[in-house]
Amino acid sequence: MFQAYVIEVSDRTAGIVVSEERGVRFFSSERAFDSLDGGHFGSARAAERAVRALFERRRA
Numbered sequence: 001m002f003q004a005y006v007i008e009v010s011d012r013t014a015g016i017v018v019s020e021e022r023g024v025r026f027f028s029s030e031r032a033f034d035s036l037d038g039g040h041f042g043s044a045r046a047a048e049r050a051v052r053a054l055f056e057r058r059r060a
Helices: 031-036 044-059
Strands: 004-009 011-020 022-029
Touching: 004 044, 011 031, 011 044, 022 031, 022 044, 031 044
Parallel strands: none
Antiparallel strands: 004 011, 011 022
């Protein structure tokens, strides 16, 4: 299993997810994604979906 994974959306680096015992933890690298910072997700894919959803809400 991976240890860290970068999440990018629309040419922006949103942050990274780091493996934990039961999923991953997200660490934002841009203020736009700070509301998700420190959040726990069941998988990297789930974290990526949350990042994309937040990005789309902010774009609208």
